[in-house]
Amino acid sequence: MGQETSKYNIQGGIHVHLDNFSTTFGEEVNGTIYIHLEKEIGPSTLLFEFKGKEISSWSESRSNYGSRRHKSKVVHYKETKNIFSFEKEIHRFEDRISIGNFSVPFTFKLPSSGPGSLNYNYYDTNGIIQYKIVAKLLGSAGENYKGWAKIDLSEPSVIPNKDESSSSEGRISSWCCVDKGNCKINVTHPESIFTRTSRPRFTIDVDATNSKIDITEVYAKLVGILSLKANDNRDLIAKDIVRETNTIRIPAGGVMNGIVIDLDLNKQDDSTRELFTSKGKLVECVFHVEIGTDLDGWFTCCGNNPNINYAVSVIPEKINMNKPPKPPNGWNPNIFEHIYLAYQ
Template sequence: MGNKSGSEFGSMMIRTEKSVYFAGDVVKGNIYLHIIKPGYHGNVVQFSIVGKEKTQWTSGQKQSRTTHHGKNLFHRDTFVIHTFLNQNQMVGQYVFPFELHLQPNLPGSFESRYGVLASLNYKVKARIVSASKSINDVKHKQDIILRQPIKEILQVSSKQVTANLTTWCCKQQGSSTISAKVEKNLYIPGEFVQITYDIDNSDCKLNIENIDVNIVNRLTLKSNSGTQFVRDYPLNGLSHKGIQKGLKIQPTSSSECSIEVANTKTPGFVITPSASGHLVNSTYYVKIIPNFEGCTCCSSSPILLVPITMLTVLSKDQLEPIVQPENWQPQAFQPLIIKSNSTNPFNNKNSNLKGMANNMDN
């Protein structure tokens, strides 16, 4: 039986019926305990769910390079699944069914090693606690993936931005305005984003040479020292002909385009659902960039970001029947329903075991 931290006295395995859940779902599973040798002292079977974030990136050049780190244990709940009356464990097989009710406000899982380290992950753990300092706990852990439930209302997403332009740092060149909308705010990979945008360049003295329209993923990371990393990863997009100075795209001739939610520009980058943790945030935008003539690098450009949310769809084939180990004839216990009392996943300092033990002898 699978066991990541083995013991000469036996093994333990935790198995859930699925590997992917939405926050707020009920996680059903079994904990299997197999004691193969007498002499193990310990009678408390514990179950835990743990959520952790981790970030790491490097900034600076050569000798001045700095590595930034972030770690955050944002969620932890530990429960007593069962308490045996006899602390000296008898040789035998046991199975403990459980139902874990997940909090609805837990952030979604995330993993990226594309130039940086950014992870937000969950594990469920089980152990029978050893009463001897010289003997390790019999324990096991399993990764589970959480997705954030759909909380937003399906609607049009729109934005507008205006910027004053200067060339060569100080020469005023007027202002330019961009407004844009996408037909909806929620997407899954493979869908097409329908985009409509207008540009008012009538008060600007600079021509817009071309306009880039992209779908981007913005990754925002934080370290424990308070430093921050922000990077946009272009996924897919196109370029349109620009507009001359002093002109305006009329509403009747608004520019329209359709872009697939797919990655054609950043090889190796995987499109994952949006995630909003404390140290790790992954968001998506339609990004519209007008490229003006001349040197405008010292002025702000009217770069427009229209937010969209990336979702995931869980298929029925992800449901896996819980199959017990071979040659398994365990003593089975009643299912235990586990509900967390925590309310804020980023302020969870609960370290007390919940008094939910079933007191039974071996």
């Protein structure tokens, strides 16, 4: 996500350069519109646009069991919704524009809130929330030059970003609900706002004093839940984004403190790398961390194994691109006055 822009074509064109490709709603975005013309055009208007949309699509296989001949069919769901569509005229060329180059620096104040960017593509399942800054040069004779740059936006977090401590106690039962005691865990967890390069560390205490079953493993995992909607239908996808375990045996009746587990978010697979916290109308994604234990033996059921869940936010990293694009040959632009815009 981010760092995607349109390209010049052989007749010239427009390139939109952003100093920061990833930021938060309510912040300012600085950039430059580069115009490169290799032929003269008529009187024209330069437009600035900020656009956002969400796309939700998936397929389901359905069977008809009521007929003599068993048949199945695939049903496709898809819906697209605009989030923002802001357009502003920023310059009018009253006369013909000669061959040449132009630079238009700008600052744009983003909307105060909106659903965060995300991009999930897995076979025919898609959940997309994307934003673009677009520049258009429209000539009186039908000329149409267009350039754009994608920008990743994150929602202002409402989850406190501080170290906290949580505890949980669960009753353990085996097959036929035979009582196997209980186990307690306590965890000190770090910040609640993650990026793709985060390595949150969890310190876990396990108290199996009243347990009749050994503890064989302590784990931590980040879970993402993606909700897709289309035409009054809904699809729900839950994924373990990354999971780490500490294989350490705690005998029944024992206690072990200070068990450390690091979650490396950089280990997640490609299908989830662009999933971020977002609450759109069609696409919504939330995350939580789960800390828990695995037990020795089969048929442990009917009980409530101790585990701790707490909500977190996953946001894009801020990306600053201070280096402008490589200019075309002979680049010597006319530089316009800096333009200030705000979403309305």
